[in-house]
Amino acid sequence: MLELKNVAGGYGRITILNGTSFEIPKASITTVIGPNGAGKSTVFKAVFGLLNIHSGQILLEGEDVTGRKPAEMIARGVTYVPQGRNVVPQLSVFHNLELGGITSKDQATVRRRIDEVMEQFPMLRERRNQKAIELSGGQQKQMEVARALLLDPKLMLIDEPSIGLSPNLVQEVFQTLIRLRDQGVTILMVEQNAKAALAISDFGLVLELGQTRMHDKADELLADPRVGQLFLGGHIDDAA
Protein backbone atom coordinates (compact mmCIF):
# COMPACT_ATOMS: atom_id res chain seq x y z
CA MET A 1 0.00 0.00 0.00
CA LEU A 2 2.67 2.47 1.11
CA GLU A 3 6.33 1.92 0.46
CA LEU A 4 9.35 4.04 1.35
CA LYS A 5 12.56 3.26 -0.51
CA ASN A 6 15.74 4.69 0.98
CA VAL A 7 14.14 8.03 1.74
CA ALA A 8 16.53 10.75 2.89
CA GLY A 9 15.34 14.22 3.73
CA GLY A 10 14.92 16.91 6.32
CA TYR A 11 14.27 20.55 6.97
CA GLY A 12 16.48 22.87 4.96
CA ARG A 13 19.96 21.40 5.09
CA ILE A 14 19.39 19.38 8.25
CA THR A 15 18.90 15.73 7.41
CA ILE A 16 16.58 13.70 9.62
CA LEU A 17 15.70 10.69 7.54
CA ASN A 18 18.80 8.76 6.48
CA GLY A 19 17.57 6.19 4.03
CA THR A 20 14.34 5.10 5.66
CA SER A 21 12.78 2.06 4.02
CA PHE A 22 9.66 0.08 4.85
CA GLU A 23 6.46 -1.15 3.35
CA ILE A 24 3.04 -1.44 4.94
CA PRO A 25 0.18 -3.58 3.63
CA LYS A 26 -3.37 -2.47 2.96
CA ALA A 27 -5.95 -2.47 5.76
CA SER A 28 -3.44 -2.78 8.55
CA ILE A 29 -2.36 -0.74 11.54
CA THR A 30 1.37 -0.09 11.84
CA THR A 31 2.86 1.73 14.80
CA VAL A 32 6.17 3.53 14.48
CA ILE A 33 8.19 3.61 17.69
CA GLY A 34 11.64 4.90 18.50
CA PRO A 35 13.50 7.31 20.73
CA ASN A 36 13.05 11.07 20.57
CA GLY A 37 14.57 12.56 17.45
CA ALA A 38 14.45 9.26 15.57
CA GLY A 39 12.44 10.91 12.82
CA LYS A 40 9.05 9.36 13.53
CA SER A 41 6.96 12.43 12.84
CA THR A 42 9.29 13.34 10.02
CA VAL A 43 8.32 10.15 8.19
CA PHE A 44 4.75 11.41 8.10
CA LYS A 45 5.79 14.80 6.84
CA ALA A 46 7.86 13.13 4.14
CA VAL A 47 4.90 11.05 2.97
CA PHE A 48 2.51 14.01 3.12
CA GLY A 49 4.68 16.36 1.09
CA LEU A 50 5.75 18.65 3.92
CA LEU A 51 9.45 17.80 3.80
CA ASN A 52 12.34 18.37 1.44
CA ILE A 53 13.17 14.93 0.16
CA HIS A 54 16.80 14.69 -0.95
CA SER A 55 16.75 11.17 -2.33
CA GLY A 56 14.73 7.98 -2.36
CA GLN A 57 11.19 7.18 -3.38
CA ILE A 58 7.76 7.09 -1.82
CA LEU A 59 5.26 4.79 -3.51
CA LEU A 60 1.53 4.81 -2.85
CA GLU A 61 -0.23 1.77 -4.29
CA GLY A 62 2.75 1.34 -6.61
CA GLU A 63 2.67 4.91 -7.87
CA ASP A 64 5.54 7.32 -7.25
CA VAL A 65 4.27 10.17 -5.07
CA THR A 66 7.62 11.50 -3.88
CA GLY A 67 7.46 15.21 -3.09
CA ARG A 68 3.75 15.63 -3.90
CA LYS A 69 2.05 18.54 -2.15
CA PRO A 70 -0.51 17.94 0.64
CA ALA A 71 -3.47 18.82 -1.60
CA GLU A 72 -2.36 16.15 -4.10
CA MET A 73 -1.90 13.57 -1.36
CA ILE A 74 -5.40 14.33 -0.07
CA ALA A 75 -6.71 13.80 -3.59
CA ARG A 76 -5.02 10.37 -3.54
CA GLY A 77 -6.82 9.40 -0.35
CA VAL A 78 -4.15 10.19 2.21
CA THR A 79 -4.99 12.08 5.37
CA TYR A 80 -2.74 13.39 8.12
CA VAL A 81 -3.53 14.11 11.76
CA PRO A 82 -0.46 15.83 13.22
CA GLN A 83 0.64 15.94 16.83
CA GLY A 84 -0.92 18.44 19.21
CA ARG A 85 -3.93 20.66 18.63
CA ASN A 86 -4.84 21.17 15.02
CA VAL A 87 -8.08 23.09 14.94
CA VAL A 88 -9.16 26.43 13.55
CA PRO A 89 -10.01 27.97 16.93
CA GLN A 90 -12.61 30.57 15.96
CA LEU A 91 -14.57 28.42 13.51
CA SER A 92 -17.42 26.20 14.64
CA VAL A 93 -17.10 22.44 14.96
CA PHE A 94 -19.23 22.08 11.84
CA HIS A 95 -17.03 24.39 9.81
CA ASN A 96 -13.87 22.73 11.09
CA LEU A 97 -15.26 19.42 9.86
CA GLU A 98 -16.19 21.02 6.56
CA LEU A 99 -12.55 22.05 6.08
CA GLY A 100 -11.68 18.35 6.07
CA GLY A 101 -13.46 18.15 2.72
CA ILE A 102 -12.42 21.53 1.37
CA THR A 103 -10.48 20.06 -1.55
CA SER A 104 -13.49 18.08 -2.78
CA LYS A 105 -15.41 19.31 -5.81
CA ASP A 106 -18.48 17.47 -4.61
CA GLN A 107 -19.71 19.50 -1.64
CA ALA A 108 -23.03 17.64 -1.47
CA THR A 109 -21.10 14.49 -0.59
CA VAL A 110 -19.04 16.43 1.94
CA ARG A 111 -22.27 17.55 3.67
CA ARG A 112 -23.47 13.95 3.79
CA ARG A 113 -20.12 12.81 5.16
CA ILE A 114 -20.22 15.49 7.87
CA ASP A 115 -23.54 13.99 8.96
CA GLU A 116 -22.05 10.50 8.91
CA VAL A 117 -18.98 11.34 10.99
CA MET A 118 -21.17 13.21 13.46
CA GLU A 119 -23.10 9.97 13.71
CA GLN A 120 -19.88 8.22 14.70
CA PHE A 121 -18.91 10.98 17.14
CA PRO A 122 -22.22 12.15 18.68
CA MET A 123 -20.35 14.64 20.87
CA LEU A 124 -19.58 16.60 17.71
CA ARG A 125 -23.22 16.79 16.73
CA GLU A 126 -24.13 18.20 20.14
CA ARG A 127 -21.46 20.85 19.77
CA ARG A 128 -21.67 21.50 16.05
CA ASN A 129 -22.19 25.26 16.48
CA GLN A 130 -19.64 25.75 19.23
CA LYS A 131 -16.27 27.26 18.40
CA ALA A 132 -13.48 24.70 18.25
CA ILE A 133 -11.53 26.52 20.94
CA GLU A 134 -14.35 25.87 23.40
CA LEU A 135 -13.85 22.09 23.17
CA SER A 136 -11.64 20.22 25.61
CA GLY A 137 -8.34 18.79 24.37
CA GLY A 138 -9.84 15.32 23.99
CA GLN A 139 -12.86 16.65 22.13
CA GLN A 140 -10.60 18.59 19.79
CA LYS A 141 -8.63 15.42 19.05
CA GLN A 142 -11.84 13.54 18.30
CA MET A 143 -12.84 16.35 15.98
CA GLU A 144 -9.50 16.11 14.19
CA VAL A 145 -9.90 12.37 13.72
CA ALA A 146 -13.46 12.89 12.46
CA ARG A 147 -12.27 15.63 10.11
CA ALA A 148 -9.58 13.33 8.74
CA LEU A 149 -12.27 10.78 7.88
CA LEU A 150 -14.41 13.14 5.83
CA LEU A 151 -13.01 12.21 2.45
CA ASP A 152 -13.00 8.46 3.12
CA PRO A 153 -9.22 8.16 3.25
CA LYS A 154 -7.37 5.04 2.15
CA LEU A 155 -4.32 5.85 4.24
CA MET A 156 -4.38 7.67 7.54
CA LEU A 157 -1.23 9.09 9.11
CA ILE A 158 -1.87 9.79 12.78
CA ASP A 159 0.78 11.28 15.03
CA GLU A 160 0.59 10.80 18.81
CA PRO A 161 -3.19 10.49 19.07
CA SER A 162 -3.04 9.78 22.81
CA ILE A 163 -1.21 12.93 23.96
CA GLY A 164 -3.33 14.92 26.35
CA LEU A 165 -6.16 12.38 26.34
CA SER A 166 -7.53 10.53 29.35
CA PRO A 167 -6.99 6.73 29.28
CA ASN A 168 -10.68 6.25 28.43
CA LEU A 169 -10.45 8.55 25.46
CA VAL A 170 -7.23 6.90 24.29
CA GLN A 171 -9.08 3.59 24.21
CA GLU A 172 -11.92 5.27 22.34
CA VAL A 173 -9.56 6.65 19.71
CA PHE A 174 -7.82 3.26 19.41
CA GLN A 175 -11.20 1.52 18.99
CA THR A 176 -12.00 3.98 16.22
CA LEU A 177 -8.72 3.09 14.51
CA ILE A 178 -9.45 -0.63 14.75
CA ARG A 179 -12.91 -0.07 13.28
CA LEU A 180 -11.40 1.93 10.42
CA ARG A 181 -8.84 -0.79 9.73
CA ASP A 182 -11.66 -3.33 9.59
CA GLN A 183 -13.35 -1.09 7.02
CA GLY A 184 -10.21 -1.27 4.88
CA VAL A 185 -8.32 1.87 5.89
CA THR A 186 -4.56 1.59 6.21
CA ILE A 187 -3.22 3.30 9.31
CA LEU A 188 0.27 4.44 10.11
CA MET A 189 0.60 5.75 13.65
CA VAL A 190 3.32 7.24 15.80
CA GLU A 191 2.67 6.72 19.47
CA GLN A 192 4.56 7.49 22.66
CA ASN A 193 2.45 4.97 24.48
CA ALA A 194 4.18 2.18 22.56
CA LYS A 195 2.80 -0.80 24.45
CA ALA A 196 -0.83 0.23 24.15
CA ALA A 197 -0.37 1.15 20.51
CA LEU A 198 1.41 -2.09 19.57
CA ALA A 199 -1.33 -4.02 21.34
CA ILE A 200 -3.87 -2.83 18.75
CA SER A 201 -1.45 -2.84 15.82
CA ASP A 202 -0.75 -5.48 13.21
CA PHE A 203 2.83 -4.37 12.66
CA GLY A 204 5.44 -2.36 14.45
CA LEU A 205 8.34 -0.41 13.14
CA VAL A 206 11.35 0.73 15.14
CA LEU A 207 12.99 3.86 13.83
CA GLU A 208 16.36 5.05 15.08
CA LEU A 209 18.41 7.94 13.71
CA GLY A 210 16.16 8.15 10.70
CA GLN A 211 16.61 4.50 9.72
CA THR A 212 14.36 1.47 10.06
CA ARG A 213 15.98 -0.78 12.66
CA MET A 214 13.25 -3.36 13.15
CA HIS A 215 10.03 -4.14 11.34
CA ASP A 216 7.93 -7.05 12.51
CA LYS A 217 4.52 -8.21 13.62
CA ALA A 218 3.36 -6.09 16.53
CA ASP A 219 3.20 -8.98 19.01
CA GLU A 220 6.73 -10.12 18.10
CA LEU A 221 8.01 -6.63 18.82
CA LEU A 222 6.10 -6.46 22.08
CA ALA A 223 7.84 -9.64 23.20
CA ASP A 224 11.29 -8.57 22.02
CA PRO A 225 13.59 -7.55 24.90
CA ARG A 226 15.51 -5.24 22.59
CA VAL A 227 12.42 -3.05 22.22
CA GLY A 228 12.17 -2.65 25.97
CA GLN A 229 15.86 -1.82 26.05
CA LEU A 230 15.32 0.87 23.45
CA PHE A 231 12.83 2.64 25.66
CA LEU A 232 15.15 2.54 28.64
CA GLY A 233 17.48 4.81 26.73
CA GLY A 234 19.77 2.23 25.15
CA HIS A 235 20.34 1.29 21.56
CA ILE A 236 19.08 -1.79 19.84
CA ASP A 237 22.61 -3.18 19.57
CA ASP A 238 23.22 -2.87 23.33
CA ALA A 239 20.83 -5.69 24.12
CA ALA A 240 20.88 -9.23 22.76
Added chain:
Amino acid sequence: MAEFLQLILSGLAAGSIYALAAVGFTLLWQASQTINFAQGEFVMLPAFFVLVGMTVLGLPLWTSIAFALVLSLIVLGLMFKKLVVEPMLPHGTLPLVIATIALGVLLKESVKEFYGATAQPFPAIFPQTVYNVAGASISLQDIGNLTVSMLAIVGLQLFLGRTRTGRCMQATAQNPNVAEILGVNVKRMVLYTFLINAALATVASVLISPIYLAKFSNGETLGLVAFIAAIVGGFNQIRGALVGGLLIGVIDNLSAVYISAQYRSAMPLILLIIIILVRPQGLLGTSEGRSV
Protein backbone atom coordinates in the same frame (compact mmCIF):
# COMPACT_ATOMS: atom_id res chain seq x y z
CA MET B 1 -28.49 68.18 22.28
CA ALA B 2 -28.98 68.76 18.58
CA GLU B 3 -25.34 69.75 18.26
CA PHE B 4 -24.30 66.68 20.21
CA LEU B 5 -26.21 64.33 17.90
CA GLN B 6 -24.77 66.11 14.92
CA LEU B 7 -21.25 65.64 16.26
CA ILE B 8 -21.90 61.98 16.99
CA LEU B 9 -23.17 61.34 13.48
CA SER B 10 -20.32 63.09 11.70
CA GLY B 11 -17.92 61.36 14.14
CA LEU B 12 -19.36 57.97 13.22
CA ALA B 13 -19.12 58.86 9.53
CA ALA B 14 -15.43 59.76 9.79
CA GLY B 15 -14.82 56.86 12.18
CA SER B 16 -16.33 54.35 9.80
CA ILE B 17 -13.79 55.43 7.18
CA TYR B 18 -10.97 55.01 9.72
CA ALA B 19 -12.45 51.59 10.43
CA LEU B 20 -12.04 50.58 6.77
CA ALA B 21 -8.32 51.24 7.03
CA ALA B 22 -8.11 49.62 10.47
CA VAL B 23 -9.92 46.48 9.33
CA GLY B 24 -7.49 46.07 6.42
CA PHE B 25 -4.68 46.57 8.86
CA THR B 26 -5.81 43.72 11.12
CA LEU B 27 -6.52 41.45 8.14
CA LEU B 28 -2.94 41.80 6.92
CA TRP B 29 -1.62 41.16 10.39
CA GLN B 30 -3.71 38.02 10.80
CA ALA B 31 -3.02 36.55 7.40
CA SER B 32 0.68 37.26 7.08
CA GLN B 33 2.05 38.94 10.20
CA THR B 34 2.39 42.14 8.22
CA ILE B 35 2.16 45.33 10.29
CA ASN B 36 1.64 47.77 7.48
CA PHE B 37 2.93 51.18 8.47
CA ALA B 38 2.19 52.38 4.95
CA GLN B 39 -1.54 51.84 5.52
CA GLY B 40 -2.18 55.60 5.67
CA GLU B 41 -0.45 56.06 2.33
CA PHE B 42 -2.50 53.14 0.99
CA VAL B 43 -5.58 55.28 1.70
CA MET B 44 -3.96 58.44 0.34
CA LEU B 45 -2.89 56.96 -3.00
CA PRO B 46 -6.12 55.70 -4.67
CA ALA B 47 -7.54 59.24 -4.66
CA PHE B 48 -4.65 60.23 -6.90
CA PHE B 49 -5.33 57.28 -9.17
CA VAL B 50 -8.86 58.66 -9.51
CA LEU B 51 -7.52 62.15 -10.26
CA VAL B 52 -5.13 60.75 -12.87
CA GLY B 53 -8.06 58.94 -14.46
CA MET B 54 -10.10 62.13 -14.60
CA THR B 55 -7.52 64.75 -15.46
CA VAL B 56 -4.91 62.83 -17.47
CA LEU B 57 -7.09 60.20 -19.16
CA GLY B 58 -10.24 62.31 -19.24
CA LEU B 59 -12.44 59.55 -17.82
CA PRO B 60 -15.72 60.26 -16.01
CA LEU B 61 -15.72 60.03 -12.18
CA TRP B 62 -17.10 56.51 -11.78
CA THR B 63 -14.92 55.08 -14.52
CA SER B 64 -11.95 56.73 -12.82
CA ILE B 65 -12.91 55.11 -9.53
CA ALA B 66 -13.05 51.72 -11.24
CA PHE B 67 -9.67 52.48 -12.82
CA ALA B 68 -8.28 53.43 -9.39
CA LEU B 69 -9.64 50.23 -7.86
CA VAL B 70 -7.92 48.08 -10.48
CA LEU B 71 -4.65 49.99 -10.09
CA SER B 72 -4.86 49.71 -6.30
CA LEU B 73 -5.48 45.97 -6.48
CA ILE B 74 -2.36 45.64 -8.62
CA VAL B 75 -0.06 48.10 -6.81
CA LEU B 76 -1.27 47.99 -3.19
CA GLY B 77 -2.39 44.36 -3.31
CA LEU B 78 -0.41 42.19 -5.68
CA MET B 79 2.83 44.16 -5.98
CA PHE B 80 2.94 44.99 -2.27
CA LYS B 81 2.71 41.28 -1.50
CA LYS B 82 5.15 40.08 -4.16
CA LEU B 83 7.77 42.84 -4.01
CA VAL B 84 7.76 43.86 -0.35
CA VAL B 85 6.12 41.32 1.95
CA GLU B 86 7.26 38.03 0.40
CA PRO B 87 10.96 38.95 0.18
CA MET B 88 11.01 40.54 3.65
CA LEU B 89 8.83 38.22 5.75
CA PRO B 90 11.42 35.40 6.00
CA HIS B 91 13.71 37.90 7.74
CA GLY B 92 11.18 38.51 10.48
CA THR B 93 8.43 40.92 11.43
CA LEU B 94 10.63 43.88 12.31
CA PRO B 95 12.50 44.12 8.97
CA LEU B 96 9.11 43.92 7.28
CA VAL B 97 7.77 46.74 9.46
CA ILE B 98 10.76 48.89 8.50
CA ALA B 99 10.20 48.04 4.85
CA THR B 100 6.58 49.19 5.08
CA ILE B 101 7.70 52.46 6.70
CA ALA B 102 10.06 52.94 3.77
CA LEU B 103 7.26 52.11 1.35
CA GLY B 104 5.06 54.74 3.01
CA VAL B 105 7.75 57.39 2.54
CA LEU B 106 8.25 56.30 -1.06
CA LEU B 107 4.54 56.53 -1.90
CA LYS B 108 4.18 59.90 -0.18
CA GLU B 109 7.22 61.47 -1.81
CA SER B 110 6.35 60.01 -5.22
CA VAL B 111 2.92 61.62 -5.16
CA LYS B 112 4.48 64.91 -4.07
CA GLU B 113 7.08 64.68 -6.82
CA PHE B 114 4.88 63.53 -9.68
CA TYR B 115 1.51 65.06 -8.87
CA GLY B 116 2.07 68.04 -6.65
CA ALA B 117 2.46 69.18 -3.08
CA THR B 118 -0.76 71.16 -2.87
CA ALA B 119 -4.08 69.74 -1.75
CA GLN B 120 -6.22 68.78 -4.73
CA PRO B 121 -10.00 69.22 -4.73
CA PHE B 122 -11.69 65.85 -5.04
CA PRO B 123 -15.18 65.38 -6.50
CA ALA B 124 -17.86 64.49 -3.96
CA ILE B 125 -19.57 61.14 -4.32
CA PHE B 126 -22.70 62.27 -2.52
CA PRO B 127 -24.64 65.51 -2.97
CA GLN B 128 -23.65 68.22 -0.50
CA THR B 129 -27.17 68.42 0.87
CA VAL B 130 -27.67 69.20 4.54
CA TYR B 131 -30.99 68.39 6.20
CA ASN B 132 -32.26 70.05 9.29
CA VAL B 133 -33.65 67.40 11.60
CA ALA B 134 -34.94 68.74 14.92
CA GLY B 135 -32.38 71.47 14.98
CA ALA B 136 -29.44 69.27 14.01
CA SER B 137 -27.76 69.63 10.63
CA ILE B 138 -27.51 66.19 9.12
CA SER B 139 -25.32 66.03 6.04
CA LEU B 140 -26.14 63.57 3.32
CA GLN B 141 -22.42 63.04 2.81
CA ASP B 142 -22.02 61.78 6.39
CA ILE B 143 -24.96 59.41 6.01
CA GLY B 144 -23.58 58.20 2.68
CA ASN B 145 -20.05 57.66 4.03
CA LEU B 146 -21.31 55.81 7.06
CA THR B 147 -23.60 53.62 4.94
CA VAL B 148 -20.98 52.70 2.35
CA SER B 149 -18.29 51.94 4.96
CA MET B 150 -20.63 49.83 7.06
CA LEU B 151 -21.85 47.94 4.00
CA ALA B 152 -18.24 47.22 3.03
CA ILE B 153 -17.37 45.92 6.51
CA VAL B 154 -20.57 43.94 6.99
CA GLY B 155 -20.14 42.51 3.49
CA LEU B 156 -16.60 41.48 4.36
CA GLN B 157 -17.76 39.84 7.59
CA LEU B 158 -20.43 37.91 5.70
CA PHE B 159 -17.91 36.84 3.08
CA LEU B 160 -15.47 35.59 5.73
CA GLY B 161 -18.13 33.78 7.74
CA ARG B 162 -20.65 32.57 5.20
CA THR B 163 -18.59 31.45 2.22
CA ARG B 164 -16.21 28.52 1.99
CA THR B 165 -13.48 30.74 0.58
CA GLY B 166 -13.98 33.12 3.50
CA ARG B 167 -13.66 30.28 5.98
CA CYS B 168 -10.53 29.06 4.22
CA MET B 169 -9.14 32.57 4.70
CA GLN B 170 -10.01 32.39 8.39
CA ALA B 171 -8.33 29.00 8.67
CA THR B 172 -5.23 30.42 6.98
CA ALA B 173 -5.16 33.36 9.37
CA GLN B 174 -5.85 31.38 12.54
CA ASN B 175 -3.83 28.26 11.91
CA PRO B 176 -1.88 28.17 8.65
CA ASN B 177 -0.35 24.76 9.38
CA VAL B 178 -3.76 23.16 9.71
CA ALA B 179 -5.00 24.98 6.62
CA GLU B 180 -2.09 23.53 4.68
CA ILE B 181 -2.56 19.92 5.77
CA LEU B 182 -6.25 20.14 4.89
CA GLY B 183 -5.31 21.17 1.37
CA VAL B 184 -6.29 24.85 1.57
CA ASN B 185 -4.39 26.92 -0.98
CA VAL B 186 -2.73 29.02 1.70
CA LYS B 187 -0.81 31.27 -0.69
CA ARG B 188 -3.93 32.17 -2.59
CA MET B 189 -5.84 32.95 0.62
CA VAL B 190 -3.06 35.30 1.71
CA LEU B 191 -3.19 36.99 -1.69
CA TYR B 192 -6.96 37.48 -1.33
CA THR B 193 -6.30 39.22 1.97
CA PHE B 194 -3.93 41.67 0.33
CA LEU B 195 -6.45 42.33 -2.45
CA ILE B 196 -9.22 42.93 0.07
CA ASN B 197 -7.00 45.37 1.95
CA ALA B 198 -6.29 47.25 -1.29
CA ALA B 199 -10.02 47.41 -2.06
CA LEU B 200 -10.87 48.67 1.44
CA ALA B 201 -8.16 51.34 1.10
CA THR B 202 -9.65 52.44 -2.21
CA VAL B 203 -13.14 52.76 -0.74
CA ALA B 204 -11.76 54.72 2.22
CA SER B 205 -9.80 56.97 -0.10
CA VAL B 206 -12.76 57.80 -2.32
CA LEU B 207 -14.95 58.54 0.72
CA ILE B 208 -12.50 60.65 2.69
CA SER B 209 -10.83 62.70 -0.03
CA PRO B 210 -13.86 64.95 -0.76
CA ILE B 211 -13.64 66.01 2.92
CA TYR B 212 -9.88 66.28 3.47
CA LEU B 213 -8.95 67.00 -0.18
CA ALA B 214 -6.37 64.77 -1.84
CA LYS B 215 -2.93 65.54 -0.48
CA PHE B 216 0.31 63.60 -0.48
CA SER B 217 0.64 63.89 3.30
CA ASN B 218 -2.88 62.63 4.14
CA GLY B 219 -1.50 59.23 5.04
CA GLU B 220 0.36 60.50 8.09
CA THR B 221 -2.79 61.08 10.14
CA LEU B 222 -4.81 58.31 8.51
CA GLY B 223 -2.16 55.67 9.10
CA LEU B 224 -1.78 56.66 12.73
CA VAL B 225 -5.52 56.68 13.28
CA ALA B 226 -5.96 53.28 11.61
CA PHE B 227 -3.15 51.85 13.70
CA ILE B 228 -4.62 53.21 16.93
CA ALA B 229 -8.12 52.06 15.97
CA ALA B 230 -6.82 48.55 15.35
CA ILE B 231 -5.00 48.41 18.69
CA VAL B 232 -7.86 49.97 20.65
CA GLY B 233 -10.29 47.48 19.16
CA GLY B 234 -8.14 44.44 19.77
CA PHE B 235 -5.80 44.07 16.82
CA ASN B 236 -6.83 40.54 15.97
CA GLN B 237 -10.48 41.19 15.32
CA ILE B 238 -12.42 42.82 12.52
CA ARG B 239 -15.20 43.84 14.88
CA GLY B 240 -12.59 45.35 17.17
CA ALA B 241 -11.12 47.45 14.37
CA LEU B 242 -14.62 48.64 13.51
CA VAL B 243 -15.38 49.66 17.09
CA GLY B 244 -11.94 51.28 17.42
CA GLY B 245 -12.44 53.31 14.24
CA LEU B 246 -15.92 54.51 15.18
CA LEU B 247 -14.78 55.36 18.70
CA ILE B 248 -11.88 57.47 17.48
CA GLY B 249 -14.09 59.29 14.99
CA VAL B 250 -16.60 60.19 17.67
CA ILE B 251 -14.04 61.11 20.34
CA ASP B 252 -12.16 63.23 17.82
CA ASN B 253 -15.30 65.21 16.97
CA LEU B 254 -16.55 65.62 20.52
CA SER B 255 -13.18 66.65 21.88
CA ALA B 256 -12.75 69.27 19.17
CA VAL B 257 -15.91 71.01 20.35
CA TYR B 258 -16.19 70.22 24.05
CA ILE B 259 -12.55 70.04 25.12
CA SER B 260 -10.23 71.98 22.88
CA ALA B 261 -9.64 72.12 19.16
CA GLN B 262 -5.93 72.36 19.86
CA TYR B 263 -5.81 69.08 21.75
CA ARG B 264 -8.00 67.33 19.22
CA SER B 265 -5.28 65.33 17.54
CA ALA B 266 -3.86 64.27 20.89
CA MET B 267 -7.11 62.51 21.81
CA PRO B 268 -6.57 59.29 19.83
CA LEU B 269 -3.11 59.01 21.39
CA ILE B 270 -4.52 59.54 24.89
CA LEU B 271 -7.11 56.87 24.13
CA LEU B 272 -4.32 54.57 22.97
CA ILE B 273 -2.33 55.11 26.17
CA ILE B 274 -5.38 54.48 28.36
CA ILE B 275 -6.24 51.28 26.50
CA ILE B 276 -2.70 49.96 26.66
CA LEU B 277 -2.57 50.64 30.39
CA VAL B 278 -6.02 49.35 31.28
CA ARG B 279 -6.87 46.74 28.69
CA PRO B 280 -3.82 45.85 26.62
CA GLN B 281 -5.65 43.17 24.64
CA GLY B 282 -7.97 45.88 23.28
CA LEU B 283 -11.67 46.44 23.77
CA LEU B 284 -12.83 43.28 22.00
CA GLY B 285 -9.52 41.46 21.69
CA THR B 286 -8.47 38.27 23.36
CA SER B 287 -4.91 37.99 24.53
CA GLU B 288 -2.90 36.30 21.88
CA GLY B 289 -1.03 33.12 22.60
CA ARG B 290 1.17 32.38 19.65
CA SER B 291 2.56 28.91 19.67
CA VAL B 292 6.21 28.51 18.80
